[in-house]
Amino acid sequence: xxxxxxxxxxxxxxxxxxxxxxxxxxxxxxxxxxxxxxxxxxxxxxxxxxxxxxxxxxxxxxxxxxxxxxxxxxxxxxxxxxxxxxxxxxxxxxxxxxxxxxxxxxxxxxxxxxxxxxxxxxxxxxxxxxxxxxxxxxxxxxxxxxxxxxxxxxxxxxxxxxxxxxxxxxxxxxxxxxxxxxxxxxxxxxxxxxxxxxxxxxxxxxxxxxxxxxxxxxxxxxxxxxxxxxxxxxxxxxxxxxxxxxxxxxxxxxxxxxxxxxxxxxxxxxxxxxxxxxxxxxxxxxxxxxxxxxxxxxxxxxxxxxxxxxxxxxxxxxxxxxxxxxxxxxxxxxxxxxxxxxxxxxxxxxxxxxxxxxxxxxxxxxxxxxxxxxxxxxxxxxxxxxxxxxxxxxxxxxxxxxxxxxxxxxxxxxxxxxxxxxxxxxxxxxxxxxxxxxxxxxxxxxxxxxxxxxxxxxxxxxxxxxxxxxxxxxxxxxxxxxxxxxxxxxxxxxxxxxxxxxxxx
Amino acid sequence: xxxxxxxxxxxxxxxxxxxxxxxxxxxxxxxxxxxxxxxxxxxxxxxxxxxxxxxxxxxxxxxxxxxxxxxxxxxxxxxxxxxxxxxxxxxxxxxxxxxxxxxxxxxxxxxxxxxxxxxxxxxxxxxxxxxxxxxxxxxxxxxxxxxxxxxxxxxxxxxxxxxxxxxxxxxxxxxxxxxxxxxxxxxxxxxxxxxxxxxxxxxxxxxxxxxxxxxxxxxxxxxxxxxxxxxxxxxxxxxxxxxxxxxxxxxxxxxxxxxxxxxxxxxxxxxxxxxxxxxxxxxxxxxxxxxxxxxxxxxxxxxxxxxxxxxxxxxxxxxxxxxxxxxxxxxxxxxxxx
Numbered sequence: 044x045x046x047x048x049x050x051x052x053x054x055x056x057x058x059x060x061x062x063x064x065x066x067x068x069x070x071x072x073x074x075x076x077x078x079x080x081x082x083x084x085x086x087x088x089x090x091x092x093x094x095x096x097x098x099x100x101x102x103x104x105x106x107x108x109x110x111x112x113x114x115x116x117x118x119x120x121x122x123x124x125x126x127x128x129x130x131x132x133x134x135x136x137x138x139x140x141x142x143x144x145x146x147x148x149x150x151x152x153x154x155x156x157x158x159x160x161x162x163x164x165x166x167x168x169x170x171x172x173x174x175x176x177x178x179x180x181x182x183x184x185x186x187x188x189x190x191x192x193x194x195x196x197x198x199x200x201x202x203x204x205x206x207x208x209x210x211x212x213x214x215x216x217x218x219x220x221x222x223x224x225x226x227x228x229x230x231x232x233x234x235x236x237x238x239x240x241x242x243x244x245x246x247x248x249x250x251x252x253x254x255x256x257x258x259x260x261x262x263x264x265x266x267x268x269x270x271x272x273x274x275x276x277x278x279x280x281x282x283x284x285x286x287x288x289x290x291x292x293x294x295x296x297x298x299x300x301x302x303x304x305x306x307x308x309x310x311x312x313x314x315x316x317x318x319x320x321x322x323x324x325x326x327x328x329x330x331x332x333x334x335x336x337x338x339x340x341x342x343x344x345x346x347x348x349x350x351x352x353x354x355x356x357x358x359x360x361x362x363x364x365x366x367x368x369x370x371x372x373x374x375x376x377x378x379x380x381x382x383x384x385x386x387x388x389x390x391x392x393x394x395x396x397x398x399x400x401x402x403x404x405x406x407x408x409x410x411x412x413x414x415x416x417x418x419x420x421x422x423x424x425x426x427x428x429x430x431x432x433x434x435x436x437x438x439x440x441x442x443x444x445x446x447x448x449x450x451x452x453x454x455x456x457x458x459x460x461x462x463x464x465x466x467x468x469x470x471x472x473x474x475x476x477x478x479x480x481x482x483x484x485x486x487x488x489x490x491x492x493x494x495x496x497x498x499x500x501x502x503x504x505x506x507x508x509x510x511x512x513x514x515x516x517x518x519x520x521x522x523x524x525x526x527x528x529x530x531x532x533x534x535x536x537x538x539x540x541x542x543x544x545x546x547x548x
Numbered sequence: 549x550x551x552x553x554x555x556x557x558x559x560x561x562x563x564x565x566x567x568x569x570x571x572x573x574x575x576x577x578x579x580x581x582x583x584x585x586x587x588x589x590x591x592x593x594x595x596x597x598x599x600x601x602x603x604x605x606x607x608x609x610x611x612x613x614x615x616x617x618x619x620x621x622x623x624x625x626x627x628x629x630x631x632x633x634x635x636x637x638x639x640x641x642x643x644x645x646x647x648x649x650x651x652x653x654x655x656x657x658x659x660x661x662x663x664x665x666x667x668x669x670x671x672x673x674x675x676x677x678x679x680x681x682x683x684x685x686x687x688x689x690x691x692x693x694x695x696x697x698x699x700x701x702x703x704x705x706x707x708x709x710x711x712x713x714x715x716x717x718x719x720x721x722x723x724x725x726x727x728x729x730x731x732x733x734x735x736x737x738x739x740x741x742x743x744x745x746x747x748x749x750x751x752x753x754x755x756x757x758x759x760x761x762x763x764x765x766x767x768x769x770x771x772x773x774x775x776x777x778x779x780x781x782x783x784x785x786x787x788x789x790x791x792x793x794x795x796x797x798x799x800x801x802x803x804x805x806x807x808x809x810x811x812x813x814x815x816x817x818x819x820x821x822x823x824x825x826x827x828x829x830x831x832x833x834x835x836x837x838x839x840x841x842x843x844x845x846x847x848x849x850x851x852x853x854x855x856x857x858x859x860x861x862x863x864x865x866x867x868x869x870x871x872x873x874x875x876x877x878x879x880x881x882x883x884x885x886x
Contacts, residue, residue, distance in 0.1 A: 050638075056668070057665055057669065061661070061665050068657075381650055382652050382654070384648055384652065385648065385652055386669070387616075387617075388616045388646045389670060390638035390639070390641040390642040390669075391638075
């Protein structure tokens with residue numbers, strides 16, 4: 044019969060039309076779905092600090108502490124992390140100010156750090172705070188470590204400076220050795236035995252001083268853990284000092300017939316050692332104390348701000364909640380209205396009803412996603428580095444899977460209140476397990492499994508890749524999300540068929 | 549008056565006219581060990597209007613839900629169009645319509661949107677839809693409100709729309725659960741005219757109703773009480789069933805002695821005699837035959853009869869009498885069982 048042939052597509056379209064009309068008659072809901080997330084992202088982008096707010100710190104330095112006179116030097120290194128509000132020796136007052144919320148941290152310096160060091164112990168700088176937020180706790184701990192590292196580096200630089208000063212006598216000895224070598228060359232040339240002996244005497248004393256200075260410098264540099272190149276230079280210096288002493292001994296053994304070539308080689312060796320020593324002494328103590336500095340570069344072109352990172356995630360999250368809420372509420376509402384009974388006795392099967400609703404929510408959700416994306420791109424300057432087809436694919440798959448999840452949830456609910464509660468639980472799980480705030484890598488195995496049970500986890504990774512990296516969606520994630528969506532569709536179809544066809548007992 | 553949309557032609561697979569469209573045998577329905585229906589035996593022939601009447605909670609709606617296949621009996625057999633309604637294929641489901649007790653359409657759709665939805669659900673083509681839906685809206689007097697959202701319609705309007713929606717596919721069998729609740733008397737009368745028009749075109753209607761007066765509009769009235777079917781009768785026979793025979797009222801100027809009343813009760817054909825404000829009320833086997841005998845008996849007692857009139861109680865009174873009789877009988881049964 045002709046009517047029968049058209050019945051299924053007609054029913055599918057009518058369910059689709061009904062759901063769209065239903066939503067269009069709630070314009071406030073649609074506007075909220077689009078404008079709400081956009082305004083939240085905009086406010087977040089405007090309000091976010093690119094650099095963290097320095098911690099207001101009260102420094103407690105005992106009167107007798109030798110650090111008191113140098114506290115300004117130390118705190119200037121902490122400028123980006125800490126804002127020093129006060130410096131005093133009154134620990135109780137600082138603690139009270141901390142409890143009152145006047146300061147973020149109290150930093151207590153040791154009374155006698157030198158004694159601790161002489162006892163073979165590290166001297167402790169205590170940082171006290173009242174923050175309960177684990178992220179803030181981590182930030183304070185991180186900032187404290189960095190600050191103390193800065194202080195340690197300053198101390199180390201001072202020690203290295205002292206070490207370089209210790210290298211100064213070697214320079215004097217090398218200057219003497221250089222002069223004596225020049226005299227020796229002249230005496231050998233003139234075959235002046237007395238002059239040769241006088242020059243060799245100078246070389247004897249200076250080569251011993253050079254060997255001693257080279258050993259001290261090497262030991263110093265080795266202990267302060269300087270860079271490998273400088274350490275190698277120091278070792279080479281010690282070797283050369285030994286060679287210098289051996290050459291001087293060899294010349295002594297030549298007696299009256301001193302070889303001019305040996306003397307020339309001696310002169311070259313002394314000259315290069317002199318240059319090497321000057322180089323070591325000229326290196327900045329700060330560079331020696333901190334020979335490495337990080338230089339972090341992003342291999343993704345473009346300037347990326349915090350809103351760029353969160354915008355794709357927020358879009359996908361909104362789409363998930365859209366599909367979830369509409370999917371979860373539709374059957375529950377029909378049941379509460381009693382329409383399910385009317386549909387049960389009507390010649391309509393689960394397939395057209397379900398597919399019609401899917402199509403409606405895909406269209407509505409797609410429109411919401413497209414509008415939201417256009418707004419964040421145009422008004423918040425969030426980039427779309429990839430192609431729009433990939434963006435559409437990710438959004439469609441996310442919606443497909445989320446609507447299915449919503450339908451499955453609706454089969455478990457008896458009231459719309461329950462459906463809303465389930466949707467909120469999924470939202471909460473999404474914030475923790477999807478990679479929205481914390482990357483999935485920070486979660487252990489079981490928690491990661493929860494993440495992969497949420498459509499947003501797949502959609503978020505893919506949309507970030509497409510929009511920010513310009514990459515195509517990861518095929519594994521595409522297949523994963525599509526598989527998730529198909530599984531939800533099958534479950535929803537079976538459940539809806541049971542609800543619409545089965546007879547109450 | 550607009551032309552009433554006629555039901556579709558019975559399908560070739562439909563049972564013969566002699567086979568009841570609806571038939572139940574010993575149907576019992578229990579919910580959580582509470583027996584809601586208790587041994588219902590009902591047969592409804594094609595082309596009849598059957599009213600289901602009974603107090604609230606007597607099982608009328610449950611019976612309709614069983615007949616539509618929404619729920620299954622705990623025991624017993626239900627046949628609709630000769631088949632178990634819980635196993636209806638789509639083709640059979642399009643042969644009947646069900647209007648639940650409460651208006652159940654989509655509040656966020658317009659009056660027209662709801663009708664087109666139901667029309668599509670029943671797979672009606674687009675070509676003649678507009679004209680047909682217009683006719684239905686004319687019938688339920690909602691033509692001027694077709695753009696109005698259902699949520700903005702009054703309860704009565706929603707009821708009328710629900711009725712239009714159930715008629716959209718020209719069903720052969722209609723289950724209309726209190727179709728006139730919240731509808732004004734004038735429109736209610738019009739609805740019943742149309743129900744009868746449908747019946748005359750071969751449709752079968754099963755109409756649970758709280759308006760006992762509507763029993764007169766039905767071809768058969770099934771009276772239910774406490775989950776049991778008390779009786780199924782044409783409305784004209786309900787009165788006789790309620791009082792155990794024909795009821796005749798005699799008006800007289802004088803008050804009879806008790807002994808005289810007892811003598812009258814012994815007249816052949818008289819089942820019961822009761823005093824009234826103006827005389828006596830007799831329950832007799834046959835009004836035409838027994839009135840003469842009573843008049844003769846009264847004359848023998850020297851009593852002059854001012855008037856003799858058949859007793860014409862309202863359907864509400866008849867209904868109350870039937871229910872009270874049923875409750876009394878069940879009470880007596882329970883006592884004897886104890």
